[in-house]
Amino acid sequence: MGQPELDPEQFLTRLKSENQVLRWEPLPPRERRPSSAVDPGGSRDSLDYLHAHWALPDTFDPSVAGAGLRGKLVGLFGRITYRVLGPYLRSERELLAHAVRVNDGLQRRCDALSARLEQVEEDAYRRQADEAQNLAKLALWLHLDPPASGTAPFAGDNGHAPGIPSSTS
Numbered sequence: 060m061g062q063p064e065l066d067p068e069q070f071l072t073r074l075k076s077e078n079q080v081l082r083w084e085p086l087p088p089r090e091r092r093p094s095s096a097v098d099p100g101g102s103r104d105s106l107d108y109l110h111a112h113w114a115l116p117d118t119f120d121p122s123v124a125g126a127g128l129r130g131k132l133v134g135l136f137g138r139i140t141y142r143v144l145g146p147y148l149r150s151e152r153e154l155l156a157h158a159v160r161v162n163d164g165l166q167r168r169c170d171a172l173s174a175r176l177e178q179v180e181e182d183a184y185r186r187q188a189d190e191a192q193n194l195a196k197l198a199l200w201l202h203l204d205p206p207a208s209g210t211a212p213f214a215g216d217n218g219h220a221p222g223i224p225s226s227t228s
Contacts, residue, residue, distance in 0.1 A: 067196045088187035106159075106166055113155045117141070117148050 119137035141148070 067199045109159050113159045115152050
């Protein structure tokens with residue numbers, strides 16, 4: 060008949076409450092914080108605005124000139140202006156289109172990094188919990204079966220750890 064398996068956490072809690080015999084105990088894992096990710100909706104609004112307003116006009120709209128002699132002069136001046144500035148405005152349009160594509164790529168990369176950060180935080184939290192549980196088991200094991208006094212673990216023939224010379228040699 061074997062002993063029933065002890066739950067180290069329950070045993071540690073009971074020992075601490077009954078007689079405070081353990082001088083050391085592992086630190087508990089830190090409290091989990093809420094997700095640090097920023098609301099992705101806010102940044103998406105900015106990208107939607109860029110997508111809707113990036114294109115510069117490349118032709119003159121005669122409806123803004125109005126009617127009458129003044130409208131005809133404004134229309135003529137507008138067409139001449141757009142004809143002269145056309146190559147520049149097209150290159151500006153290409154530049155803005157490229158800037159919007161770069162912003163889209165950066166947004167996707169930031170989203171991927173945010174997801175990866177959350178995964179790393181989750182992994183670190185799990186690791187802390189596993190380490191605390193492992194250290195609690197170690198504390199329990201050392202309490203139940205303490206090493207004999209005067210013997211060093213891993214001691215070689217000269218009483219020192221292997222590979223480490225004594226101070227007298």
